[in-house]
Every structure is written in structure tokens, then in C-alpha cells.
Amino acid sequence: MKYQGINLENVKLSNRSSILLLLNNSGAMSRKDIAETVGLTAASVTLICSELMEEGLIVELGEANEEKRAGRKKILVDINPGYRSVLCIAIESDVTYIAVTDMKGKVLCNTSLPTDKEIDPEEFFKNITDECQKLFWKNGIVKEKVLGAAVTIPGSVDRKNGVSLNSYNIWTESIPVASYIKKELGIPVVVENNLKAYAQTEIYFGLGRTVNNLFVLKWGPGVGASIIIDGKIYQGSNKMAAEIGHMIAIKDGRDCNCKRKGCLETYVSTKAIKQELKSVFGKNVDSVFNSELFDNPKASDIIDDKIDMLARNIRNVITMLDPKNVVLIGYMFEISGCVERFIKAYKQYDPLVSDDFFVRSTLSESIDHTEGLAVFLNEVLLTQN
Structure with a gap:
């Protein structure tokens, strides 16, 4: 077999990604400690860090606090949170969240609007970009300093072309999301499934920084999951892995938007739960569906039945995957x-x-606003996919 040689540019990108990921996960470090951790020579790390500093991606923070010792003091470097900002657009079945974050996930400004399923998708995305423009203007965000936009949406996604193939509870047809956004804002756009975005956020900013094998379970308004194996999201051959909401829970059961019958989501989604609660509480269902939900015995019985169905199906999944932890996220778990x-x-x-097998995500409060950042970092800066 003919020897093809090593692609030095790919090696350089890989080394660059390793350094950025290390700083993201561990915080400020000296060049020497970076070299020892990632297994590169001090000269290579110094060269890459110099290039990253010239670009503005990392900054020097000054001398490290350490005990007195002979020799040159360690100078810390870290990711520059103000390098650029990222526009994050999270489309859920009921609400669409819009936020601008810095490079470390701090929300600089945000807004939201109802997810209008009744109007033409192109018109809806025009409404989104109008809100983005207003957000930029009100908060002094210069568009030239926005690195790009990440759009997260339920259902299957064609990442390469920026297309939502089927968002089930929102639209069933293919929507050229990236084209709509780029046409109005003129910035790079990445589109990803919302559950995979949650998982990517957990990898970069949550438990995934220290645990490589996780199962991320989101409950509310639908139910879905992502699988993290060896620190990477498992996609499946058709990019549809971990669609647990569409596991068959009841044979010949309720019709689902995915065109099948008896899917788990048709029984345990917030919409399904509210429909059952409505049969008991009538128009007052929203007043019951709050933090005091379990104080009402009738409501509690209905919810406990859904919890049992979800737990039983999750147990079957865990038997096959054997993750280190299950990360719980979503409205219902709040x-x-x-x-x-x-x-x-x-x-x-x-x-x-074990009692520590299930873990509430530490990112729950901000994830609707920041999940796009992890997607964009994964696509553009860190792994160079």
C-alpha cells in the first residue's frame, strides 16, 4: 500500500483543538502545564499559544500563584471570553429563546418569542431575525463581532446543509433554517438537533468535562435523550440515536407525529399530561400544573403514572448502554x-x-440560552468538524 504521509495541517488543528478544550475544561494554565497535559513539546505549545493570542482567542492572565521557587515564574493563559460573541437560537415547541453569549457561556443579552406554528416557516424565521436585530441594537452588539449563529431545534437535522428535516411538533416538512437566518443576518449558521445540543453543552460546560460516558435525559415539553460515549455524542447510522420519545410504549396506542402509534412521548409529554389533567380539572389545568403539582392527590396519581412509564422505559435503555451517570434536564424535572x-x-x-447515578444538570437554568454556544464551538473552533 502506498504511504500517504501525514497531513500536517490536520495535526496542527488537532493540537490547537486539544489546547482549547483543555483550557475550556480546566481553566487558566501555564504553557508548561499545557504541554505536559496534552503531550506536546513546550516549543509546539508556545507556538500555538502565540498564534491563538494573535487571533485574540486566548489571553495571558499574569503569573500563577505558587510557592516560591527558583527559575522563571509560570504565566497563565486562558480562553478570552470577549474574543467574539455567539448568537444562540433555541427553538422549542412552545417558545423560541434568543441569546447572545460570550465565549465562556455568559449570557450578554436575551429575549424570547412564541414558536408560531401556524404561519409560514420563512415568515417565522424572519420574525426571529428581526428580534435578533433588535437585540443587537438595544445592547450595542456589533454584528461584525458576532462569530456566528447556532440554531437548535427538535427532530432530525441535516447539519451539513443547515436543514431541519422534520421537527415533529413544529413542522413536518424540511426547512432550510441556515439559509433563512444567513439571508437576513449575513453570518455563519450551524443547525443542530436540540437534544444533541444539550449533550454538547454538557460535554463542554457540565458533567461531561470529567465523565466520558453519560446518558442525557430531557423531559418537557417532550421527552428525548442523547448518548455520550468516550466524550463524544453517539449519532447512529441515520443521525437518529436516542430518540427515546419515539420508543413504542403501548402497542397500537396513540397516534404520534412521527406517523407511528404508541410512542412514549404521546403519553408523557407535557401536552399529553395536561390533556389527562384537563379531564379532571377542566379549564383550571394550568393553575394545577406548577410547583405544587404533587400537593393535589388526583393530579399526583396522574403524574406518578407517567413517571412510572418513563422510568420503566429508561431502565431498559440503561441496561443496554451502561453509562456512568444519567443527567436529568428539562421543565418536568424542575x-x-x-x-x-x-x-x-x-x-x-x-x-x-446507586444514589448518585442520576444527576440534575448544573446547567438547567441557562441551557436554553447557551446550548447553541457549545454547538458552534464544536463545529467551528474546537474540533474543526
Whole structure:
């Protein structure tokens, strides 16, 4: 076989990514410590750091605080949060969140608007870009300093072409999302499935920085998941891995937007739950569906039934994947008492599970505004996919 040689440019990008990822995960470090950690020569690290500093991606922070010792003091470098900003657009079935973040996930400004499923998709995305322009103007965001936009949306996505193929509860046809956004804003656009975006955020800013094998479970308004193996998101051959909301929970059950019957989501989504609660509480269902949900015995019985169904199906998934932890995220897990009831229900099917197996995401409060940043970093700056 003919020897093809080494692509030096790819090696350089890989080394650059390794350094940026290390700084992202560990914070400020000296060049010497970076070299020892990533396994590069001090000269190589110094060269790459110099290039990154020239670009503005990293900055020097001054001398490290350490005990007195002979020789040159260590100078710390870190990712420059003010290098550029990233526009994050998270489209959920009921609300669309818009935020501008710095390079470390700090939200600089944000807004939201209802996800209008009744109007033409192109008109809806025009409404989104109008809101983005207003957000830039009100907060002094210079568009030339915006690195790009990341759009996250439920359902299957063609990342290469920036197309939402089927968002189920929003639109069933293919939508050229990236084209709509780029046409109005003139910046690079990355489009990703929202669950994979959650997982990517967990990898870069959450538990995934220290744990390589995770299962990320989101509950509310739908139910979905992502699988992280060896620090990377498992996609599947058709990019549809971990669509647990479309596991068949009931044979010949309710019709689902995915054209199948009996999918888990048709029973445990917030929409499905509210429909059952409505049969008991009528028009007052929204007043019941809050932090005091479990204080009402009738409502509690309905929710506990859904929790049991979800826990049973998750147990089957965990049997196959064997992750280190399950990360819980989403509106339903924010309801007081819901996490505890879910874990209790799960233990009925696996009494040997450890108490620390399920972990509430530390990113819950900000993830709707910041998930796009992780997607954009993964696509453009860090892994150079």
C-alpha cells in the first residue's frame, strides 16, 4: 500500500483543538502545564499559544500563584471570553429563546418569542431575525463581532446543509433554517438537533468535562435523550440515536407525529399530561400544573403514572448502554418533588442503582440560552468538524 504521509495541517488543528478544550475544561494554565497535559513539546505549545493570542482567542492572565521557587515564574493563559460573541437560537415547541453569549457561556443579552406554528416557516424565521436585530441594537452588539449563529431545534437535522428535516411538533416538512437566518443576518449558521445540543453543552460546560460516558435525559415539553460515549455524542447510522420519545410504549396506542402509534412521548409529554389533567380539572389545568403539582392527590396519581412509564422505559435503555451517570434536564424535572419520585420509580425496576447515578444538570437554568454556544464551538473552533 502506498504511504500517504501525514497531513500536517490536520495535526496542527488537532493540537490547537486539544489546547482549547483543555483550557475550556480546566481553566487558566501555564504553557508548561499545557504541554505536559496534552503531550506536546513546550516549543509546539508556545507556538500555538502565540498564534491563538494573535487571533485574540486566548489571553495571558499574569503569573500563577505558587510557592516560591527558583527559575522563571509560570504565566497563565486562558480562553478570552470577549474574543467574539455567539448568537444562540433555541427553538422549542412552545417558545423560541434568543441569546447572545460570550465565549465562556455568559449570557450578554436575551429575549424570547412564541414558536408560531401556524404561519409560514420563512415568515417565522424572519420574525426571529428581526428580534435578533433588535437585540443587537438595544445592547450595542456589533454584528461584525458576532462569530456566528447556532440554531437548535427538535427532530432530525441535516447539519451539513443547515436543514431541519422534520421537527415533529413544529413542522413536518424540511426547512432550510441556515439559509433563512444567513439571508437576513449575513453570518455563519450551524443547525443542530436540540437534544444533541444539550449533550454538547454538557460535554463542554457540565458533567461531561470529567465523565466520558453519560446518558442525557430531557423531559418537557417532550421527552428525548442523547448518548455520550468516550466524550463524544453517539449519532447512529441515520443521525437518529436516542430518540427515546419515539420508543413504542403501548402497542397500537396513540397516534404520534412521527406517523407511528404508541410512542412514549404521546403519553408523557407535557401536552399529553395536561390533556389527562384537563379531564379532571377542566379549564383550571394550568393553575394545577406548577410547583405544587404533587400537593393535589388526583393530579399526583396522574403524574406518578407517567413517571412510572418513563422510568420503566429508561431502565431498559440503561441496561443496554451502561453509562456512568444519567443527567436529568428539562421543565418536568424542575417541578418540586419530580426528580425524587422519578428515582423512586426507577428503583422499583433496579433496586441496586446507586444514589448518585442520576444527576440534575448544573446547567438547567441557562441551557436554553447557551446550548447553541457549545454547538458552534464544536463545529467551528474546537474540533474543526
